Amino acid sequence: MTSQDFSLSSGRSLKRSQMSFKTLFSNVMTGIAFACAIIALIPLVALLYYLLINGFARLGPQLFTQLPPPPYQPTSPQFNTGGFGNAFIGTLMTVGIASAISIPFGVFASIFLSEFARDTKLADSINFFTNVLSGVPSIVMGVFAYGAIVLTTKSYSAMAAGVALAVLMLPTIVRTATEALESVPKELRQAAFGLGATNYQTILGVVLPAAIPGIITGVMLGVARAAGETAPVIFTALFNNFWNLDPWKPTATLSALVFNFAGTPYKNWQQLAWSAALVLVALVLIANILSRWITQRKR
Amino acid sequence: MTPNLESALQTDTVFRTDNLDIYYGSFKAVRDVTMEIPKNAITAFIGPSGCGKSTVIRCFNRLNDLIKSFHIDGKIFYKGQDLYASDVDPVEVRRQIGMVFQKPNPFPKSIYDNIAFGPRLLGYKGDMDELVERSIKSAALWDDVKDKLKSLGTDLSGGQQQRLCIARAIAVQPDVILMDEPCAALDPISTLKVEDLLQELKENYTIVIVTHNMQQASRSSDYTAFFNVQANEKGQRTGYIVEYDRTEVIFQSPKHKATQEYVSGRFG
Ligand SMILES: Nc1ncnc2c1ncn2[C@@H]1O[C@H](COP(=O)(O)OP(=O)(O)O)[C@@H](O)[C@H]1O
């Protein structure tokens, strides 16, 4: 009897009271957080909107097959002709050279860091220098490549730009690849050793394949960053108004084209710069999507 | 160690340890292990956690070599050869003495490639498909996976993964299979499957198994070593073998009170 009374009389309502301070505070905070998130997205959305509005008008296959045109008046019938095929190829070439240098170096460096030197002073100091390197302004990489390659070969070249971009990509690749290798569970290493694998068979046969998705992500991020860099290419690859596939000759790149054309008073050049910017962003986006896709597919 | 074991061990001895002390740095993890492990039998290591069962079993295939601070005093002989002699190649040792771990650890590769990994290391020249099939069959996994050898080994269930790891160990045709709590992460049905498998494997292999499961030790093993741990005056907890004998003796008429208490579940 008494116990029943007790439970009835003391049972507090479980309903949420809409007006309590606790509820109000929680709602207000949620609102503020939401607003901040939206505000943070505004620049990104605005950027993409601007790029699409201004760059889309000229988008078409001729962009990738034709050379940059001379300046034309908007009234001219040739106003919409020309493209930046040479700069597109040039960007692929410089980034390709940069990747060919930085990927093997970066991956081997991270194998060394994670498999041979883990938790040693040496690894510590290499990590420190990698971090310093990733903080060095990209123009400094350009100066370095200018001094090391442009001055010695006496020519601006895609090779010089490739070297500058390689140095730029290296820290990203080393850091992500080292992380990916270190996160391979030690149980997998033990399994391989337990089957009589040598150190290098374990690394090449088990650890590296298991870390590949993470390594590819790092490479993609590095490539995406390098593709858009301007400072290190303008005084290493310089520019070229014509087609060029010789890595030892001055070469046009998309970022240098944006830099050169956007500031001119010529409307058709400005439009080309917008389109080139759009293509650059699209390249970065594709690299990011690819790396996500590869990472998820491998799970 | 125990005299009445001598006759039983007449057959063949695979491992013999002689006053083995095992250290991690200056920490003596296990002391005075003197035992013989007979051929084509199942020897179980039981005892409370931290008493050094894993430490001892990992000495048998020199897996502890991967730990920098590890070193031993005393001797371990494998078929008469000093396992820790300076001219012994630990890689060669591990090819003859396979290991199955507590947590199933298949490679993130296809089922086929998991099995073929070891034989490829050895440069196996025979029919790989046949070897893969035979190994999977010996691990009682063939019916589960015969239609999906190309799918990832990591996508199998826990019990299947562990049998895959056993198949992977068998594929390199070792002499001995060491198992460190192979059923600890498995459900009871998978555990029974692995135990049945042990009985079949015993025909061809020498098996040393660490287990926490008293029923498992009493059901499946022929010999049992009971380990315990003792703290010294500095608080270092060093493991040692209390009693090593035929499994029936350990479980039905052990000589030591601690063994009696442990196997009847009153301690540990
Ligand atoms: N890599 C290691 N480094 C230092 N000490 C270790 C290492 N592995 C195990 N030990 C210690 O050795 C002792 C025995 O451990 P272990 O062999 O894992 O016991 P069990 O397998 O019986 O639970 C424990 O005190 C443990 O802390």
Ligand SMILES: [Mg+2]
């Ligand atoms: Mg253990």
